[in-house]
Amino acid sequence: MDxxxxxxxxxxxxxxxxxxxxxxxxxxxxxxxxxxxLQQTRVAQGLSYYIRFIETFPSxxxxxxxxxxQILKLWQGLGYYSRARNMHTAAKQIEELFGGQFPKTxxxxxxxxxxxxxxxxxVASLAFNEPVAVVDGNVIRVIARLFGIEEAVDKPSTLKxxxxxxxxxxxxxxxALHNQAMMEFGAxxxxxxxxxxxxxxxxxxxxxxxxxxxxKIPSKSLKLKIRNRHFYYxxxxxxxxxxxxxxxxxxxxxxxxxxxxxxxxxxxxxxxLPEMISEKTNFKASAIxxxxxxxxxxxxxxxxxxxxxxxxxxxxKIESAPPHWIVTETSRIFDHxxxxxxxxxxxxxxxxxxxxxxx
DNA sequence: AAGCCGGGGAA
DNA sequence: TTCCCAGGCTT
Numbered sequence: 209m210d211x212x213x214x215x216x217x218x219x220x221x222x223x224x225x226x227x228x229x230x231x232x233x234x235x236x237x238x239x240x241x242x243x244x245x246l247q248q249t250r251v252a253q254g255l256s257y258y259i260r261f262i263e264t265f266p267s268x269x270x271x272x273x274x275x276x277x278q279i280l281k282l283w284q285g286l287g288y289y290s291r292a293r294n295m296h297t298a299a300k301q302i303e304e305l306f307g308g309q310f311p312k313t314x315x316x317x318x319x320x321x322x323x324x325x326x327x328x329x330x331v332a333s334l335a336f337n338e339p340v341a342v343v344d345g346n347v348i349r350v351i352a353r354l355f356g357i358e359e360a361v362d363k364p365s366t367l368k369x370x371x372x373x374x375x376x377x378x379x380x381x382x383x384a385l386h387n388q389a390m391m392e393f394g395a396x397x398x399x400x401x402x403x404x405x406x407x408x409x410x411x412x413x414x415x416x417x418x419x420x421x422x423x424k425i426p427s428k429s430l431k432l433k434i435r436n437r438h439f440y441y442x443x444x445x446x447x448x449x450x451x452x453x454x455x456x457x458x459x460x461x462x463x464x465x466x467x468x469x470x471x472x473x474x475x476x477x478x479x480x481l482p483e484m485i486s487e488k489t490n491f492k493a494s495a496i497x498x499x500x501x502x503x504x505x506x507x508x509x510x511x512x513x514x515x516x517x518x519x520x521x522x523x524x525k526i527e528s529a530p531p532h533w534i535v536t537e538t539s540r541i542f543d544h545x546x547x548x549x550x551x552x553x554x555x556x557x558x559x560x561x562x563x564x565x566x567x
Numbered sequence: 568a569a570g571c572c573g574g575g576g577a578a
Numbered sequence: 579t580t581c582c583c584a585g586g587c588t589t
Contacts, residue, residue: 246584253575253583287573290587324586344584364568391584400582401578428581432570460572509573548574570589577581 213354214379214386216409221389224396226251229258231388236310236335237268243327244291251395257286269308272299280463280545287548289463294322314340325371333383341374342387343367346394351377352426353398356415360429432511438475438504439516441467441550442485443559446493446523451533452544460509465544467518468533475504475515485519490530493523500562507549518553520562538563 225231228251230242241261245254264282265271271279276296283292298320302310311317313336317328325343332338341347348361351370359366379386397408405417416425444451444467452465470488481501502518536544541554553559 243584248572248583248585249574250576250583285574287575288585290572291585294586322586326585330584342584345582346584388584395584462572507574511571568589571587572585575583578579 211379213377213410213413214382214389217389217393218379218382218385220397220409221385221392225388225392226396228255229262234335236312236331238262239335240310240323240327240331241295243330244295244322245286247291247327248288249286254286257283268299268302268310271296272303276463277545281543284464284545285548285551289461291322293463297321298323310335312336314338330387333387337384339378339380339383341371341378341383342391343371343374344391344394346391346398347374349400349426350390350394350398353416353422354410354414356419356421356425358421358425358427361426362428435512437512437514438472439514440470440472440476440481440484441516441518441553442470442489443467443518443520443553443562444491444493444523444526445499445521445538445563446526448538449535450538450541451529452536452541453532453534460512461547463545465534465546466550468530481517481519485521490528491533492527492529493525494527495522495524497522500558502553502556502558505549505553514549516549518559520559 228242230238233239242254242258245258245261261282264278265274274296276293279292279296280289283289286292301320302308305319306316311320312332314328314332317323317331318325323331329340329342332340333342348367348370351357351373352361355373357366357370361367361370374390397403401423403422405411405414405422408414408417411417414422416422442451451468453468455461455464455466468489468491470484476484478501482498485496485498498519499522500518500520504515504517507514507516546554
């Protein structure tokens, strides 16, 4: 294969690479943590999480022994929370199946929960210099353009071809350096929109550039459907306590906490909210009154659009409440891992004001 | 093979 | 608005 590509990329990388904390380590634990955090996540967004994660859990043992709640709280706001739950599972796998020793090969790494083809290749090559090519979104773009691949890259058959090409291109003597160079090049130079092909070190070899297809490659076929959902959260305060509940499996935000929720297909008119509260919720209390109703907040997820309304209620004495409601002191609301949209509400003037007016 | 899982930043 | 990010799991 044309090994000059690897050499050009490595030369480029030596000049332009970013100084990132996980690059100063060969510890597979550090590399693994960074790779999980950076799945579908930009470096700028994940960086502070990485620092805090390593500070809080310096070793795989610390992570394995931590309660899941603590891990989720640390992960709060980063999204794709299954990553945090799977990391916990994987840490315990390493303690129990691998005797606390981090797996060293691509094949063994694949056994870990939450570690797929990309992450196994990344840890194996970056930490142990195993000659296996990483293929992430950056690499897909670079290779698809370099080889002028017009087929949709989200087709499994196309992805398979790209992985083959990536491994043929791989510098077998310096897999760690090569893989990082390839990804960094995609992240910084061969960017999705308007890449600077004029100054590109590969511009003489790039088929997409030659065929004027740079803006068309990589192409994708899949379109996703967006579902609209309307959430009505009840912040029920009764003598300094407030209710939470924990979200279960099969929906967004598994394992995170939220206020008692009423969800509807269609929006509810503000004047119908009091009736909705008494009809759709299963709690009884004396002197229930509505203190504040927020405007609907639009919260965008990958597959869903949420319209979230917060209703702050005060009740004198709770007579009965559903068993899965969790009583929390208002002073301890920040102990729970909550979705971003709820965290924002907890810090909003309207919530703080309603909370203060209790006393 | 297709659907689902968050949140944010760039253009 | 649209795209997509150091992807992986479930069905």
